Amino acid sequence: MKLFIAEKPSMARELAKCLPQPQRQEKGFIRTGGGIVTWAYGHMLQQAEPQDYNRQYKQWKDADLPIIPEHWKLLVSPNSREQFDVICRLIGDADSIVHAGDPDREGQLLIDEILDYVGNTKRVERILLNALDEKSIGEALHDLRDNGDFSHLKESALARSRADWLIGMNLSRAYTLAARRQGHRVVFPIGRVKTPTLALVVRRQREIDNFKPVTYYVVKAQFNHAKGVITAQWQPGDTQAGLDSEGRCIDKKKAEEIVERLRAQPDGTIAEGKKTKKKEAQRLPLSLSSLQVLAGKRYGYSPQQVLDAAQQLYERKLTTYPRSDCEYLPLNQRKDVPAILANLGRLSDKTLSQWAGRADGSIKSRAWNDGKITAHHAIIPTTVPCPYDKLTAVQRNIYFLIAQAYMAQFYPVHEYIQNRIVIAAAGEQFVAHGKTVVVLGWKELYQSDGDDDDEKGELPPVRKGDGVQFRRGKVEEKATKAPPRFTSSTLLQAMKEIYKYVKDDSLKKKLKEVQGIGTEATRATIIGELIERKFLVEEGKKKYLKPTDMAYLLVDSLPDELLYPDETAVWEERLYQMSLGKDSLADFLSAQELFLRKLIAAARNNDGTPQPKEGRVCPQCGGAMVRRHGKYGDFWGCTNYPKCRHTERIDAPPASAAGDGESYVCPRCKEGIFVRRSGPYGPFWACSKEGCRTTCADVDGVPSIYAASSEK
Template sequence: MRLIIAEKPSVAQAIAGVIGGAKRSDGFIDCPQAKTRVTWCFGHLLEQAKPEDYVDGGKVLASHLPVIPTTWKLSPRDGGAGNQVKVIRDLLKDATEMVNAGDADREGQLLVDEVLLFLNWKGKTSRLWLSSLDDASVRKALSSIKDNAAMRPVYESALARQRADWLMGMNCSIALSRNLQACGMPGAWSIGRVQTPTLALLVDRQREIGHFKPRDFYQVVALLDGGIRAAWQTRDDLVDEDGRLLDKARADATSHQITGKAARVTRYTRKTGERSAPLPYTLGGLQKAASSRLGLSAKDTLAAAQELYEAKVTTYPRTDCPYLPIEMHGGAAGILKAIGGTDIAGIDPERKHAAWNTAKVEAHHGLIPTGQSPDAAGLSADAKRVFGLIRESYIRLFIPPEKFETREAIFDIDGLTFRAAARVVLDPGWTKLGGRDEDEGQEQGEAQGALPDLREGEARTCERGEVVAKRTTPPKPYTDGTLIAAMTGVHKLVTDPKLKARLKETSGLGTEATRASMIETLIAREYAERSKKEIHPTDRGAQLIDMLRKVAPEVADPGYTALQEDALADIAAGRAPLAAFMRAQVDATREFSRTLLDGRLTDQSIAMHACPACGGARCAKLTSKAGNAYHRCMDCQAAFGDAGGKPGKRFEDRPQGDGAQKTSSAAATGPKCPICKKPTFKNETKTGKAYYRCGGCRVAWWPERKDESKLGTKWEAMK
């Protein structure tokens, strides 16, 4: 009996459909004729244990930091994950071979492998690598199943990422929050290995815009007979570091100087060239194009691309490689016919664009249509729009290049050098399809007008000089697309020459699969906000980056995190060991967590006393919103009344009144607080209406109307 475990039910259904004879059962699909069963995960079925699960007493004290697990613990996630783990456990009892059919990336490798390790599976394990869910692709993948052991480096890379995120995120978040609480700044603060440097990009861009001071600069243009416009090639000693002439008087004088003078041609060149269509989309490229052209967020674009993949209309979306295997070229004619591309003038299914290069294909290939009709898939509106971009990108590959001619003339006018240039399209080629992407561009600074045939030594007349006044403009706020691009190519933003030299051109923050969710995480945690297409940091987000840069600047440094991503790529490629990476992460976590716990993050100072509960020396005197003094230990979180400026009687570990007539004396057993993940207390208002409150965050919720065991509408922060 062979058991195949897919990443999600839709993928399992596609696999079982190709195997044939499928019968749906509870939690799996049985294909008895092939002696195969197909089951699934729901993404990650397992989650990492919390820091409190690794310490005595179940509460993380400052003395515990950093929490470094010696044996990492996993447990089923809330919801139906536990039941599905049991289904897989029972199916493994009858299996002689297990096939990992997780998505074709490192997370897909990890989420199935970790379930097998959790269930102590020791049998034969293979790997099914799917780049598309159409029947032909699934059939081909099933015929080329590999030994899962060959994917060990990919699994270790994902494991390293998971554990590094946990070490940094959990320990540094707790340390920072405790430090700030001691300074009278209540609430939980969050730090993430990728999240925080991404926030730093937003903060830095906002400040570039805020500190920007516009500058006027000038360009001198010679208007020659024959309609020729030539720009003055200003000497280096007359311009600023960006090549701009700031001296208006000099510009005016030069304009007058050249008026009526002869303009002699010192050099004239004329060249033809061509520009091929861009490579197919990666996920990042698709997100950038969808943001610019469709106004979609990165999250919505990924959701649409995933919908297309699961509908078998396009290939695997979470790709970072734009190239295509040459073996797929044979199916081009069928795909073009299916997507309505054969009627376009000039299209040739036999054309081999540079994108067809098997040697450059990595774990995935570029995002393209599969040849399945999108009309029969019942797609959402966003999915249809995103398919239009992918369709257009694929069709462009089979249309001839754009052909153009460039002309350049250099003139001497009264001893000064002027340049005129033109770019003329001879054949639009693929560009006639429209929809040119933001980053395709064309030669910068090339005029689109005409430039007549000239010859060296020929003389023209400068009919008059003209001064064109211009003004510098600030950088634009990030959008989903441009932020994704910045996260992808961090090396472009790094100013430290040594760090820049170490980073690869592909160095980035996160992966194609995680960047969209990282943006949404920043917004959900109120460190960033979206305004139409723009993304801006909040005051809270800027405050976080400022505090971190005081004591632990590497935590917010995109270049530092990009080096870690390069190291993870080296693990996946088998070039570096997991153990060495984890040792470095543990060392960094020790340094950062202690620095964030003890460092001076703000200019606020607060009196500290010995804690009567745990004996620590970090019991801070605080003031409640009602203006009453009290004390809270930043290590054990015990709270005390004020007794002459020192900790007095200890408060109970539950909410005290705060407007409620009745307060339960039971332990916190309500639904978990979504902010700090601790159980809430169930209380009643003066009118006897039930509500839940978190003892740590002091935030309250009404119960959900349909299910009172769940949290519903959030109250304002309790006073």
């Protein structure tokens, strides 16, 4: 008997339909003439908690860290016990097994870990289902692979799972305990991906809060040429007076002088006229991340909304596997091109049907590349006709984007001529850029997006040495803008393009090829968890992400190794190499253990004290002061809130610490430090340690108990 184990019930049902003589479903499986099909419910085995290894770990103690299992344990999820028993019984009865997990590293691990758990020794084959329509499943059934070919994919997923456990279980405890020693009643959920993602938002918000716009001036001039009018912009020289470090003119008088000189000396010449023929290849089809980013920008959908809709389309057999990180297509898919384009041409949506009618299926774009395909390919429509009018609004929009990106592959390459004209006049240079479209090509499908480049409009044909005459000019006042706030979609894009945000610039080139941090399936979940746990809140119609006080407290309490994505991005690269068989699970976990011990030691040394990012120290308790945004604007707030409620105006100079830098230790508890307070009868001194209520009078700015003593 051949046993198929699918990742989920919906996949099992579709698979069973494509096997000979499908019979009635029984409890936990479907019997067919081609074998028995059963299913899992996602990860039915879960990582054991620390207390499952040793009861003493149930209580969080610094002395127990790091907790590193010698032998990793998996426990059957209570909600899956009944179905798990069915699978185990069927494995025992089977002659051979077909692994039908999703075609990615998590899907590989999900079924493999069940087989490993029961100690299976029977032959296992692998079926790769990138789509659930009958044609795709039929082809996959005739192309079964040896499951052993995917062992490296399983190792990669296992390494990711164990690394997440080590970081989450150990560092959450280490830094929570450190914060509690400082009096913070908090729990810090630290994650290998989650924490640097949160830190991205906090750093961006601080950039915005501290941003000071720079006013600068741009000179634009129109020149008459025999073949037409040229609008050009002044290009100041490096030694030009009145420029800032970025080469912008910040002296309005200097800019106005340029216009006056042009009026006085209107004659100029063409110093350079350059035309460059360029081509822009078709946009690649969509991966899940690129679909989520595009849908977020165009429709305002959250990443989770997009994933849910893409999953629904997949389960209705209308599109291929949604959790794909690939933007390329295998050559064997080209045989389906006529059928897919024909289906799209019959859609009720006039835009899609018209595009399909003009598509040329013989065009072979750069997307068709077997060398870029792993276990899955880009998300595309299937050969199943789409009942477009019966889809929900979200499903229709997601299907539209997927179909649009697919059809773009069958339009010509976009061709244009890029023009650059340099005009010399009044001793200065003025530059004009233009673009002449030769072949619109695939951009016909994206004209409404307004994302075409800056160099629009045609320029008249010119030759070097041609004369021009100044016509009119103006000085435009502009201001630099703060970086944009993150939304869920743009944060997801930042997670994918993480090389742009690493602290070590030397890593950027290396990490550009990495698929970011997190996976296609988990990024949306991570952002959702940060919002659900109140570390981030969404504001306004565009749902901009804003850090909460708890987010600032967490970020200010952690070292850079956890806040910047450098380490995590390097790990992702290693996980990818492991999936190719070029790295080992043992070496990876060994490096994780060293990293873990280093950061636990750091947590013990800094004792959880937030570092003052702006260099301000609270004069009441000695905690870090951070910039906050409140109902009436920005202010400085103590990170020990709510224990300490000290605040200061943004324009106030940093307040002096108690005793102008002197530390007066409490003589009763020997742990707290005296801080100077104001009361109804004047200043007094009080111990900063929670639970200690020692106070004394103020004598000329010194605690009375120390007024005649040198002890501090």
